[in-house]
Amino acid sequence: MHSVGRSFHNLWTVFRVEFTLFFVSPIVYFVGGVWLLFFGVFFLISLAAFNQGYEPTMAYMLNTMAFLVMFIVPALTMRLVAEEVRQGTHELLLTAPVRDWEVIVGKWLAVWGVMTVFILVSFVYPLFLILRGNPDLGLMASGYLVFWLWNGAVLAVGVLASSLTQYQLVAFIVGEGISLLLFLANALSSSSLIKSELVNNVLSALTLSSHQTSMLDRGLIDPVDITYFVGLMAVFLFLATQMLGTRRWRA
Amino acid sequence: MIQVEGLTKYYGPFKAIDSLSFHADAGEIVGFLGPNGAGKTTTMRILTGYMPPSEGRATIAGFDVFEQSLQARERIGYLPETVPLYKELTVWQYVDYMAALRGMRNPNRAERVDEVLDRVEMLDRADSMISSLSKGMRQRVGLAQAIVHRPDVLILDEPTIGLDPRQVREVRELVREVGQERTVLLSTHILSEVSQLCSRILIINKGQIVAEDSPATLASRLQGTTRLSVRVGKATPKEVAKAIRGIEGIDEVIPTDEGVEVISSSQADPRSAISATIVQKSWELLEIHSVDMSLEDIFLQLTTDETMDEEEDQDA
Numbered sequence: 001m002h003s004v005g006r007s008f009h010n011l012w013t014v015f016r017v018e019f020t021l022f023f024v025s026p027i028v029y030f031v032g033g034v035w036l037l038f039f040g041v042f043f044l045i046s047l048a049a050f051n052q053g054y055e056p057t058m059a060y061m062l063n064t065m066a067f068l069v070m071f072i073v074p075a076l077t078m079r080l081v082a083e084e085v086r087q088g089t090h091e092l093l094l095t096a097p098v099r100d101w102e103v104i105v106g107k108w109l110a111v112w113g114v115m116t117v118f119i120l121v122s123f124v125y126p127l128f129l130i131l132r133g134n135p136d137l138g139l140m141a142s143g144y145l146v147f148w149l150w151n152g153a154v155l156a157v158g159v160l161a162s163s164l165t166q167y168q169l170v171a172f173i174v175g176e177g178i179s180l181l182l183f184l185a186n187a188l189s190s191s192s193l194i195k196s197e198l199v200n201n202v203l204s205a206l207t208l209s210s211h212q213t214s215m216l217d218r219g220l221i222d223p224v225d226i227t228y229f230v231g232l233m234a235v236f237l238f239l240a241t242q243m244l245g246t247r248r249w250r251a
Numbered sequence: 252m253i254q255v256e257g258l259t260k261y262y263g264p265f266k267a268i269d270s271l272s273f274h275a276d277a278g279e280i281v282g283f284l285g286p287n288g289a290g291k292t293t294t295m296r297i298l299t300g301y302m303p304p305s306e307g308r309a310t311i312a313g314f315d316v317f318e319q320s321l322q323a324r325e326r327i328g329y330l331p332e333t334v335p336l337y338k339e340l341t342v343w344q345y346v347d348y349m350a351a352l353r354g355m356r357n358p359n360r361a362e363r364v365d366e367v368l369d370r371v372e373m374l375d376r377a378d379s380m381i382s383s384l385s386k387g388m389r390q391r392v393g394l395a396q397a398i399v400h401r402p403d404v405l406i407l408d409e410p411t412i413g414l415d416p417r418q419v420r421e422v423r424e425l426v427r428e429v430g431q432e433r434t435v436l437l438s439t440h441i442l443s444e445v446s447q448l449c450s451r452i453l454i455i456n457k458g459q460i461v462a463e464d465s466p467a468t469l470a471s472r473l474q475g476t477t478r479l480s481v482r483v484g485k486a487t488p489k490e491v492a493k494a495i496r497g498i499e500g501i502d503e504v505i506p507t508d509e510g511v512e513v514i515s516s517s518q519a520d521p522r523s524a525i526s527a528t529i530v531q532k533s534w535e536l537l538e539i540h541s542v543d544m545s546l547e548d549i550f551l552q553l554t555t556d557e558t559m560d561e562e563e564d565q566d567a
Contacts, residue, residue, distance in 0.1 A: 009354070009356065010352070013352055016351075017348045020340075025339065088333050089336070092329070092331075092335045092396075093352070095299040095329050096352040096353060097321045097325040097353060099321070248302045249302065249303075
């Protein structure tokens with residue numbers, strides 16, 4: 001039968017190959033370059049603020065990057081499912097003795113792994129602060145944690161977007177659009193456009209800023225916030241799995 | 252090994268296959284023969300667990316392809332019509348990936364990948380990018396991924412399409428070898444392929460099986476029948492057909508673009524009578540020769556003359 005061990009084997013198999021595929025394509029180097037460039041720019045801006053006596057934290061950098069991530073990340077995920085469908089290789093995945101969710105989650109873990117590499121490289125900036133100043137390490141760690149979780153959620157959105165279409169550009173734009181909605185949902189609720197309190201509460205509960213502020217600015221890790229990110233990942237990966245499954249009917 | 256009962260698949264209102272039933276036993280190479288669009292690929296996609304059937308069921312080694320899909324899929328090696336390859340991977344990485352997806356683990360897996368690449372004579376190109384391979388090599392890599400996990404059942408959709416004659420022979424040789432150990436279901440629209448390779452042929456047309464037998468039996472159906480091709484100068488095919496229709500021993504005369512086709516089932520050779528008639532009319536006899544009746548004829552008869560068959564049935 002399909003055991004837990006077999007699922008790990010399958011996830012690892014998909015992860016390994018997808019991770020390898022990222023580094024043979026030029027996109028990853030381009031995205032990585034843009035990523036580090038922006039990180040550097042915002043770090044310089046932060047440095048200027050630190051010189052004027054502001055607390056040396058990563059909050060400004062990570063908050064800005066959390067916004068930029070939505071424009072960068074779909075470039076990594078757009079290929080994942082869309083290209084398989086276009087090339088017909090999904091037929092092998094769907095006829096191999098692996099479950100659809102193992103394919104989706106394996107791919108997502110691979111792209112999250114790539115993002116984790118980017119994030120690790122960006123550690124040179126906080127390292128610089130640690131060497132030269134006296135920052136709050138706990139605050140820094142919780143800030144990076146929430147940023148890493150947000151990346152995972154946006155990537156899950158991107159994987160879903162890629163599973164909707166066989167055109168990478170469509171996947172890119174849809175991925176961007178859905179994550180922007182998550183980012184901006186509370187703008188709608190504060191616009192007094194929507195009168196219902198319930199809807200407003202739901203919208204603001206769905207918004208990134210409601211869940212990143214305490215970790216980013218105050219270093220507080222609330223299980224509710226962690227649940228928010230894990231929930232986003234689970235929902236979008238579930239939907240992506242369902243979309244991959246529809247290829248069996250749409251063929 | 253393969254059991255198919257009443258398999259039906261609709262694409263919207265279109266019935267791609269219509270209550271197909273057949274079986275393939277262990278160690279058999281079964282040829283799935285039919286014109287394009289007959290439902291070969293659809294059937295194979297259902298058998299491999301890619302899509303569910305609308306009605307009916309199919310089992311692989313006793314496992315239902317829909318209900319027990321994962322167990323069934325573990326026992327299948329599949330080569331789709333357009334070989335699905337990751338062009339950015341090397342040959343070795345690709346076959347290793349497919350082996351791992353089918354549940355093989357190291358260290359056995361790496362050994363087996365080498366072994367199977369050696370078998371399809373691609374070991375020397377193991378580290379080449381797939382994007383740099385020729386069409387024939389890609390086909391061999393596709394075959395390698397299909398057999399790497401030693402499946403009980405091998406499903407090959409048009410394995411020789413688009414290859415040059417030498418490559419076609421290589422691939423057929425491979426299939427024959429593999430078929431000695433496992434059950435092979437092979438689709439093609441090339442007749443010589445099935446008659447060379449397969450122990451049994453299923454002829455499928457418009458989603459239905461129209462004939463099922465060994466190549467020899469199918470061919471013997473037409474034994475005792477001769478077909479003559481006649482070309483005549485200074486007369487139209489219709490005039491010729493009219494003139495020779497009454498000759499003894501001729502069953503049927505079909506005017507074609509260039510001349511007439513004569514079908515005869517009698518022992519007496521009608522050729523001398525035909526030439527005498529033509530000379531008597533002072534036409535010019537340009538050519539008269541007998542055409543071998545082959546699987547091709549059965550195939551054409553079964554897949555194109557459907558309306559004619561129906562009329563004959565009504566007459567009877």
